[in-house]
Amino acid sequence: MHYPEYHKQLVNDLLEGKFILWSDHQLFTSLKKNKDFYAEFFQETYGYELIIRNEYAYLTSDDTDEKLSRNFTVFLAIVCYELSQNSENFKEKLEFGEFTTDEILLYLESPTFSELVSELGILENDLNRFLKQLARRNLLQYTDKEQYKFRFTKAIDLFLTLAEVVAHEKMQEMDQTES
Amino acid sequence: MKASGKTVLNFLADNYIFIEQVFGIAKSNNFFIPHEILEAKCLQFEIAIEKLASYRIVQVLGDGNYELNKRFSDFLAFLLDDFRLDLPESIKKYQQSIAQIFTQLCETEETSKQEDLANGLVSEIQEFTLQIHANTHSLYDQAMELKSNKKQIDYVDKVKKAGHLVKNYIKPLNDILNKEDPQALIRQLYKVSDFANLQRHNVQDLLLRKQFEKLYQHVAYANEEILKNIALITKELTPLLERIRTESLVLTGVNEILLKARKGKIDWKVGLQRGKRPGVYASNFELDVKVLVENAFRQQPMIIIPDGVADDNWIFDKDAYKEVLLQQLPVKNFFQWCFEQLQKEEADLKAEKFYILSALLFEKEIRAEFQKTEKFTIDLADYELQVPVVSVEVNPSTQEN
Numbered sequence: 417m418h419y420p421e422y423h424k425q426l427v428n429d430l431l432e433g434k435f436i437l438w439s440d441h442q443l444f445t446s447l448k449k450n451k452d453f454y455a456e457f458f459q460e461t462y463g464y465e466l467i468i469r470n471e472y473a474y475l476t477s478d479d480t481d482e483k484l485s486r487n488f489t490v491f492l493a494i495v496c497y498e499l500s501q502n503s504e505n506f507k508e509k510l511e512f513g514e515f516t517t518d519e520i521l522l523y524l525e526s527p528t529f530s531e532l533v534s535e536l537g538i539l540e541n542d543l544n545r546f547l548k549q550l551a552r553r554n555l556l557q558y559t560d561k562e563q564y565k566f567r568f569t570k571a572i573d574l575f576l577t578l579a580e581v582v583a584h585e586k587m588q589e590m591d592q593t594e595s
Numbered sequence: 596m597k598a599s600g601k602t603v604l605n606f607l608a609d610n611y612i613f614i615e616q617v618f619g620i621a622k623s624n625n626f627f628i629p630h631e632i633l634e635a636k637c638l639q640f641e642i643a644i645e646k647l648a649s650y651r652i653v654q655v656l657g658d659g660n661y662e663l664n665k666r667f668s669d670f671l672a673f674l675l676d677d678f679r680l681d682l683p684e685s686i687k688k689y690q691q692s693i694a695q696i697f698t699q700l701c702e703t704e705e706t707s708k709q710e711d712l713a714n715g716l717v718s719e720i721q722e723f724t725l726q727i728h729a730n731t732h733s734l735y736d737q738a739m740e741l742k743s744n745k746k747q748i749d750y751v752d753k754v755k756k757a758g759h760l761v762k763n764y765i766k767p768l769n770d771i772l773n774k775e776d777p778q779a780l781i782r783q784l785y786k787v788s789d790f791a792n793l794q795r796h797n798v799q800d801l802l803l804r805k806q807f808e809k810l811y812q813h814v815a816y817a818n819e820e821i822l823k824n825i826a827l828i829t830k831e832l833t834p835l836l837e838r839i840r841t842e843s844l845v846l847t848g849v850n851e852i853l854l855k856a857r858k859g860k861i862d863w864k865v866g867l868q869r870g871k872r873p874g875v876y877a878s879n880f881e882l883d884v885k886v887l888v889e890n891a892f893r894q895q896p897m898i899i900i901p902d903g904v905a906d907d908n909w910i911f912d913k914d915a916y917k918e919v920l921l922q923q924l925p926v927k928n929f930f931q932w933c934f935e936q937l938q939k940e941e942a943d944l945k946a947e948k949f950y951i952l953s954a955l956l957f958e959k960e961i962r963a964e965f966q967k968t969e970k971f972t973i974d975l976a977d978y979e980l981q982v983p984v985v986s987v988e989v990n991p992s993t994q995e996n
Contacts, residue, residue, distance in 0.1 A: 489854045493849040500846055507842055532856055545943040579848025586851045
């Protein structure tokens, strides 16, 4: 049987919880060209659902107790909140801007969120570990050798979309209360 | 006695700031001004309130309140470039009126009627152009106000307001100006332009020819104005409002997520994989165990604690861990137990600490049994270890002693 190009790397990366980014053209194109094969492959083999969006792809499953997506959502929410509080165009900064670990640490340690951050165990005494975990998942990419600066990848759209869904739910709730 | 135009204009010029403020009050109140507010404003600027009525700047209503005269409000809106946002329907009506007058103009052969109709068409096109300009600029002002959020409205209201402007004003305005639509007014104007162009060269009557020339020039100006407004709507206004809407939407969600997270009500997850590979038996299974065991032994004598403090302040308190283990015996999966013990202290656990604790396996009080066919993954910060399932229990020989 002939397997699609980059099959081994695709399967390994996805099973390791990595987002396959469009910017990694070869991998992404191979996955997209063979999307039916891979959707069936992951569903039948592991019971995982393959999601392919315009800019990224990932595996998802109901049967997992992972906490990373929850922690990352809260982490990103804090970054968005702090950026908007500083009157920054937060979407532009998230999409194109560069962050430093010190800047992020400042946001997470702000009195508004320090308790929440500690409860969720996002920092666990070391922000770098958390950020490296995100880098391994392709949620961010370091822009210097010292791993001090980074940019978020397009995969964060998944979490921003989640915020939009939550907002719609909240607005519907408010409309129902008003009526 | 009716005041002369010059007197009124002089009054407006001398009291420009007062007039500007009155216009602002009236505009925010659908052009009605409560008596007490106008009275207070007049007192502030030392202007007799009666003068405003006698110059017909305001009209006194039956209940004693005031209304800004429509002619004045239009003039001031034009002067201050501060227009009221009209419903798209009030612009759409020109579509019908221009089409009607144009049809009549094409059908009539009577010169004087042609003059009247051409004049009427010029007037309608002028008003239409002004209204398009007024509405586009008013929308732009509102979008900018929403962006700067001087009124400090919350994100939910920003989403609603931006959505409202797009749905009820921008989109209909865009539809009116969309030249792809055969019914669009701009297509009607092209026809008027072609007709006026032909007539301004062919008509014998000099006056009528001038009238068509005027009509042609007005249509040309209107087209230019429409193109400018379309550019403003499509290139600036629509993206700006869409950005305000999505940004506010995300921030609404962000606030809600943080609120729920604080209340411990975050029950969503994307359901990503945990980064573990599926449990596959390693071909070098026995070798793995050997390495693990050797590492465990090797690590034990290597615990060097300078000044009693280990790396990152971790001191391996063997007796304490051993006591916990002995209390919990039998343990079905020893390595999983080690992992869980250490993970309580540190989420991103490194292999070194794991190896050190694993050495408990070889304490004389403990008897271990390897399950040869079972193996699983320990996901450490620096390694993924494939380890066998090892059950441990109290060593009966040590108990007998």
